[in-house]
Amino acid sequence: MAGSELTNVKSPRVKAARRLTKRAFRDQDRKFLAEGPQAVREALRLADVTLELFTTAEAELRHAELITEATLQGVPVHRASGEVMAELTQTVTPQGLVAVCRLVHVPLERALEGTPRLVALLAHVRDPGNAGTVMRAADAAGADAVVFTDASVDPYNGKCVRASAGSLFHLPVVIGAPVSPSVRQLKERGLRVLAADGAGKHTLDDVDLSGPTAWIFGNEAWGLPEEIRAEADDVVRVPIYGQAESLNLATAAAVCLYSSARAQRVP
Amino acid sequence: MAGSELTNVKSPRVKAARRLTKRAFRDQDRKFLAEGPQAVREALRLADVTLELFTTAEAELRHAELITEATLQGVPVHRASGEVMAELTQTVTPQGLVAVCRLVHVPLERALEGTPRLVALLAHVRDPGNAGTVMRAADAAGADAVVFTDASVDPYNGKCVRASAGSLFHLPVVIGAPVSPSVRQLKERGLRVLAADGAGKHTLDDVDLSGPTAWIFGNEAWGLPEEIRAEADDVVRVPIYGQAESLNLATAAAVCLYSSARAQRVP
Numbered sequence: 450m451a452g453s454e455l456t457n458v459k460s461p462r463v464k465a466a467r468r469l470t471k472r473a474f475r476d477q478d479r480k481f482l483a484e485g486p487q488a489v490r491e492a493l494r495l496a497d498v499t500l501e502l503f504t505t506a507e508a509e510l511r512h513a514e515l516i517t518e519a520t521l522q523g524v525p526v527h528r529a530s531g532e533v534m535a536e537l538t539q540t541v542t543p544q545g546l547v548a549v550c551r552l553v554h555v556p557l558e559r560a561l562e563g564t565p566r567l568v569a570l571l572a573h574v575r576d577p578g579n580a581g582t583v584m585r586a587a588d589a590a591g592a593d594a595v596v597f598t599d600a601s602v603d604p605y606n607g608k609c610v611r612a613s614a615g616s617l618f619h620l621p622v623v624i625g626a627p628v629s630p631s632v633r634q635l636k637e638r639g640l641r642v643l644a645a646d647g648a649g650k651h652t653l654d655d656v657d658l659s660g661p662t663a664w665i666f667g668n669e670a671w672g673l674p675e676e677i678r679a680e681a682d683d684v685v686r687v688p689i690y691g692q693a694e695s696l697n698l699a700t701a702a703a704v705c706l707y708s709s710a711r712a713q714r715v716p
Numbered sequence: 717m718a719g720s721e722l723t724n725v726k727s728p729r730v731k732a733a734r735r736l737t738k739r740a741f742r743d744q745d746r747k748f749l750a751e752g753p754q755a756v757r758e759a760l761r762l763a764d765v766t767l768e769l770f771t772t773a774e775a776e777l778r779h780a781e782l783i784t785e786a787t788l789q790g791v792p793v794h795r796a797s798g799e800v801m802a803e804l805t806q807t808v809t810p811q812g813l814v815a816v817c818r819l820v821h822v823p824l825e826r827a828l829e830g831t832p833r834l835v836a837l838l839a840h841v842r843d844p845g846n847a848g849t850v851m852r853a854a855d856a857a858g859a860d861a862v863v864f865t866d867a868s869v870d871p872y873n874g875k876c877v878r879a880s881a882g883s884l885f886h887l888p889v890v891i892g893a894p895v896s897p898s899v900r901q902l903k904e905r906g907l908r909v910l911a912a913d914g915a916g917k918h919t920l921d922d923v924d925l926s927g928p929t930a931w932i933f934g935n936e937a938w939g940l941p942e943e944i945r946a947e948a949d950d951v952v953r954v955p956i957y958g959q960a961e962s963l964n965l966a967t968a969a970a971v972c973l974y975s976s977a978r979a980q981r982v983p
Contacts (some may be wrong), residue, residue, distance in 0.1 A: 487961075586967050591957025612964075619959040653974075654982050690858025690977055692886040694754075697879075700853050700970035703963065707920075707971045710957055715921050 481605035491615035508545025560594035560621035581612025582699035588616035649686035658712035748872035758882035775812025827888035848879025849966035855883035916953035925979035
């Protein structure tokens, strides 16, 4: 533990971390905040990602193994008052742990190294909770990468990091990718690009998903624009068997990704 | 439009509606609030469900067809000021329409009439957003009913109604069902009861889902307790192919329900 408890919300150290709650400063400082024991644990599993750790006295006792791990990695650990912690966190019931991390995204080319078989591309996804939940589902379904296009939410948004439940640290994430060149690159790497959209002629049940696939998921409210659908190899919809008009974006993405995962594995 | 615009948040009419944001009063008055054009539209599709409609002047113009439909059904329509609307709604950007509806749930026995083939049972689900999203996914997957056990969130909670995106009005919903008798009843109706839980011996990929199935979904944080898992015919987990620890409850439920829907339809 470096020094005494931080109690002043105006101290330079707290202000330097606090500004990372804003996207412009995350971009400028090349850092973001990962909140809660789960995110901190996953960050510490990667080498050289965690730059600083803030903890309350209570969290220090409760998550002693994380404090030890941070210390072993040479990560400065700062004990913070409840008031300081409230400045750095965005949850209603903060869990007393926040890590300052360096950005972890990679270029698309690197994300597609090897032989990628399942990729999720988020185009115009604006809700951070949805985006984080899609990252988590993509990770669970064994995806090789998640790509955020330039018109999508920032995956380092606090709500997105939380909803990803650590998955942001698990698989290669690409940010700010322009749609057309990304789709082209995915195709060049041998992936069949499927746009998930209610306007699809085919449903999940009548396409062969056994080959390498990249899924494009669109906006919560208005799906995918025609120009993106036109670039895909096919437009596929999740069949609606009941009276619902549509599915929530994250649940639709999970159903698509798991259909692929299954088709690629189960003969 | 009955009378002039309601501007007084303390008027008896506004207070009578406002109290329905609390569960105890919903239970007592046997009414709930459905917010936004989508929920109001679905409520009006059912006979005798909408009891009153509050609308702002702006929403009255934008959703004239809903106001007309309500009037045709003899539903009293009250024009309300923005301040009154804010009292009745819980969203950050209210859409200017709130319906007072009678409770729409049915007894389990009635929900299982006919030959049910797919049922979702929510045990200890506490997050209203998750519960609503599961209702929507169950509806989309063509489920015959959604059952909320007595330890689950109230499906008439505003956040749950919103997340259900109208599905609360689409399929039979049961509330306050005790777990054991409900599981027994589901089995008696010929449904195979599967508990969805990370502790499952079998995965979704190696169980035969072609027959009538009832899925039990548990709590967001701690899954299903042993005594509920023991009552199920089998415990099944969604396979995790990547590094994620688990899936979000609603996405896991969607994947399970769609696996059933597909297995029951695709030979």
